[in-house]
Amino acid sequence: MIIGFLGNLQSGKSSSCRYVAGEIMKKNGLIKDFEISEEGSLVVPDIDGNYGVFDIEGRTQQHKFFRQTYLDSHIKILNFADPLKEDCCKYFGIPEELAWGGKKDKETLLKITWADIEDVFLPAFNMDGRKKKKRMSVRDILITYADMVRSINPKAFVNAALTTVDKFKDTKLFVVGDVRYQYEIDAIHEANGKVIRLKKIVEKTDHSSEQTDSFSSDIIDLDIDNSAMTIKEKNVEIKKALIEWGVL
Numbered sequence: 001m002i003i004g005f006l007g008n009l010q011s012g013k014s015s016s017c018r019y020v021a022g023e024i025m026k027k028n029g030l031i032k033d034f035e036i037s038e039e040g041s042l043v044v045p046d047i048d049g050n051y052g053v054f055d056i057e058g059r060t061q062q063h064k065f066f067r068q069t070y071l072d073s074h075i076k077i078l079n080f081a082d083p084l085k086e087d088c089c090k091y092f093g094i095p096e097e098l099a100w101g102g103k104k105d106k107e108t109l110l111k112i113t114w115a116d117i118e119d120v121f122l123p124a125f126n127m128d129g130r131k132k133k134k135r136m137s138v139r140d141i142l143i144t145y146a147d148m149v150r151s152i153n154p155k156a157f158v159n160a161a162l163t164t165v166d167k168f169k170d171t172k173l174f175v176v177g178d179v180r181y182q183y184e185i186d187a188i189h190e191a192n193g194k195v196i197r198l199k200k201i202v203e204k205t206d207h208s209s210e211q212t213d214s215f216s217s218d219i220i221d222l223d224i225d226n227s228a229m230t231i232k233e234k235n236v237e238i239k240k241a242l243i244e245w246g247v248l
Helices: 013-027 061-071 082-092 138-152 156-167 182-190 231-244
Strands: 002-006 042-045 051-053 075-078 109-113 135-137 173-179 194-198 222-224
Touching: 002 013, 002 182, 013 042, 013 075, 013 173, 013 194, 013 231, 061 075, 075 156, 082 138, 082 156, 109 138, 135 138, 138 156, 156 182, 173 182, 182 194, 194 231, 222 231
Parallel strands: 002 173, 002 194, 075 173, 194 222
Antiparallel strands: 042 051, 109 135
C-alpha cells in the first residue's frame, strides 16, 4: 500500500511520515514506544528507556543498513524529489545534508549564480540583470532543475518512485512525503493508495509545487486542517485513518 502526504511547504508532511513509521515500528515490535517532537523528529527509547532522536531517513551507511535489515520489509519512506536531490548533489556538488535538510539548510547560498545557467534557464524565467548576479540557494537549484526535468517529462519523478516500489516487492507500506501535483495524486490512486492532505499553510509561494490547497476535496482521501492543531492532534487524525484503512 502507498500513502502519500500532500501539502505546501512546512505543512507537516515529513513529521507525518515519521509518525507513521513510528506506529509501524511499534506494531512490529521494533520499538516499545515513540514520540514525535515539536520539531517533527521521531524520538524513541534506548534499552535503558532514555529517549533520543532517531533519524529514520539518515543518509549514512549505518542508517541505510538499519533500514535494509529491520525496516524495509515493513515500511519505506519515499520522496518524489529523492532522485532530483541525488542528481543535484552529483552534478552541482551540493552536500547531502543540505539537499535533504530543512528550510534553513535549503536556503544556503551556493557559488553558482543565476548568470551561470543563463543560456539554459533564464530566457524562460525572464529575469533581469540584477537577479542574474545573485547566488543561487540550494532550493533555487532544486526547483530550477526539477522544472527543467518536468518540462521534458512531467512524470519523471513519479516514474522513478514507482520503480522503487516495484523493486521492493516485499515492503508492506510505502509512505510518500512530498506529494504536490495532480499526476502524483493520480499515480498513488492508480496504485490503490491513499492521499492525505495537510492544509496548514506557513509560507505560500507562486511556484506550481505550492498550490496544493487548490485541489478539490473529491480527489483527496483525507483532509486534515492542521492550521491550529498541535503535532499530536494532527497525528491522532492520521492514526484514525491508518486504523480505518487496515494499516494498524
